[in-house]
Amino acid sequence: MSEQQGWPAPRATGAVSGTVTVPGSKSISNRALILAALADGPSHLTGLLAARDTALMRSALVSLGVGISDGSTSVTVTPGSLKGPASVDCGLAGTVMRFVPPVAALADGVVAFDGDEYARERPMGVILGALRTLGVQIDDGGTGRMPYTVSGTGSVRGGEVTLDASGSSQFVSALLLAGARYDEGVDIRHDGKPVPSQPHLDMSVGMLRERGVQVDDAEPNRWVVAPGPVRALDTAIEPDLSNAAPFLAAAVITGGSVTVTGWPSQTTQPGGQLPDIFTRFGASATLTDGGLTVRGTGRVQGVDLDLSEVGELSPVIAAVAAFADGPSYLRGIAHLRNHETDRLAALETEFNALGGDVKQLEDGLEIRPKALHGGLFHTYDDHRMAHAAAVLGLLVDGLQIENIGTTAKTLPEFPDMWSGLTS
Numbered sequence: 001m002s003e004q005q006g007w008p009a010p011r012a013t014g015a016v017s018g019t020v021t022v023p024g025s026k027s028i029s030n031r032a033l034i035l036a037a038l039a040d041g042p043s044h045l046t047g048l049l050a051a052r053d054t055a056l057m058r059s060a061l062v063s064l065g066v067g068i069s070d071g072s073t074s075v076t077v078t079p080g081s082l083k084g085p086a087s088v089d090c091g092l093a094g095t096v097m098r099f100v101p102p103v104a105a106l107a108d109g110v111v112a113f114d115g116d117e118y119a120r121e122r123p124m125g126v127i128l129g130a131l132r133t134l135g136v137q138i139d140d141g142g143t144g145r146m147p148y149t150v151s152g153t154g155s156v157r158g159g160e161v162t163l164d165a166s167g168s169s170q171f172v173s174a175l176l177l178a179g180a181r182y183d184e185g186v187d188i189r190h191d192g193k194p195v196p197s198q199p200h201l202d203m204s205v206g207m208l209r210e211r212g213v214q215v216d217d218a219e220p221n222r223w224v225v226a227p228g229p230v231r232a233l234d235t236a237i238e239p240d241l242s243n244a245a246p247f248l249a250a251a252v253i254t255g256g257s258v259t260v261t262g263w264p265s266q267t268t269q270p271g272g273q274l275p276d277i278f279t280r281f282g283a284s285a286t287l288t289d290g291g292l293t294v295r296g297t298g299r300v301q302g303v304d305l306d307l308s309e310v311g312e313l314s315p316v317i318a319a320v321a322a323f324a325d326g327p328s329y330l331r332g333i334a335h336l337r338n339h340e341t342d343r344l345a346a347l348e349t350e351f352n353a354l355g356g357d358v359k360q361l362e363d364g365l366e367i368r369p370k371a372l373h374g375g376l377f378h379t380y381d382d383h384r385m386a387h388a389a390a391v392l393g394l395l396v397d398g399l400q401i402e403n404i405g406t407t408a409k410t411l412p413e414f415p416d417m418w419s420g421l422t423s
């Protein structure tokens with residue numbers, strides 16, 4: 001397979017049906033690793049995601065002095081005294097570039113951060129500025145972007161900080177996750193347009209509370225974390241529901257039936273909204289002990305959806321909308337311009353290159369279904385662009401996906417799983 005040709009996206013020959021088991025959640029895995037690293041004793045984690053983003057998080061924590069046993073999905077994390085000098089490769093992982101600096105601030109010594117070329121485009125200024133307000137010395141050459149160094153003294157004062165987290169919920173989560181270990185805890189106020197990705201904020205708060213940390217989030221746009229220990233906790237990570245999205249989408253657009261095993265009855269993952277979202281498109285969703293089953297009807301309705309809470313699902317949802325019987329509007333997702341690539345521009349460009357009619361709105365996308373033709377779909381090193389392309393490829397002849405390997409960011413098994421479902 002040459003890079004020029006890309007990966008031939010499997011074409012569905014009929015209704016796609018099957019059962020899929022997806023590995024651990026990226027967002028829960030990387031939070032569990034951070035919280036175990038800051039805890040008061042060793043924690044055993046099972047169901048951990050083994051993918052590029054979690055490998056980068058593991059390396060980052062180990063380089064700061066944390067012990068992590070060998071093992072891909074089952075590890076023991078043993079906190080150690082955090083020390084520099086260290087170098088952290090963030091790759092393109094938002095959870096590494098945003099969540100690790102507040103941890104590095106607790107280390108004694110200098111910690112240098114860098115990442116992929118495009119990682120230097122992802123906004124960092126808000127979290128670096130907030131850390132400075134909390135007493136941390138940071139050098140980013142005045143850019144508000146990568147590369148930067150965090151020079152820790154072994155402790156952080158903490159206290160009050162106001163920031164604008166409308167660009168990414170990760171700015172708030174980053175401070176929440178480390179804040180209990182700061183001398184004064186942390187009292188975060190958001191001032192700006194709404195913070196996206198509420199489920200991810202609930203995930204941070206929920207996981208802290210499970211570990212005995214006091215978090216007060218009763219007032220809108222304010223989070224107060226009391227100083228104190230983070231209790232060690234042995235925990236099993238939920239499957240990654242966002243990575244389940246393309247598989248379920250296959251059922252929706254082909255009139256098939258796909259079951260994802262191990263679907264939690266309660267979750268803070270944004271993918272918890274997928275049953276509702278696919279129902280809006282006209283499919284049905286049933287949760288049983290066997291998992292979540294989504295059944296397509298062969299007909300896909302256009303939708304008007306506010307995806308501000310679940311932005312990371314947007315590329316796959318856009319692909320489903322491309323086969324609807326009327327236009328769709330995906331709103332509340334201006335912050336997708338700060339993701340692995342500018343996802344609004346990338347979706348518009350790539351869908352339209354296949355003959356589609358997609359238009360960027362100020363805060364989202366308008367998708368008017370049109371007959372699509374094959375071609376090379378560029379992924380911009382974005383795993384979810386690759387997922388969207390795979391969904392389109394089910395119903396479009398001759399679609400090739402450039403750099404399918406980019407799915408290794410959160411699901412290295414994607415090409416095999418996808419071929420398996422569609423063969």
Ligand SMILES: O=C(O)C1=C[C@@H](OP(=O)(O)O)[C@@H](O)[C@H](O)C1
Pocket residue numbers: 026027028094095167168169170173196197200311312335
């Ligand atoms: O905290 C997290 O684990 C995440 C938060 C969200 O970021 P944004 O709020 O920047 O969209 C989400 O899109 C990302 O995939 C993971």
Ligand SMILES: C=C(OP(=O)(O)O)C(=O)O
Pocket residue numbers: 092093094095312339340384
């Ligand atoms: C936005 C995403 O990732 P990151 O954690 O790198 O921000 C994503 O996975 O869709």
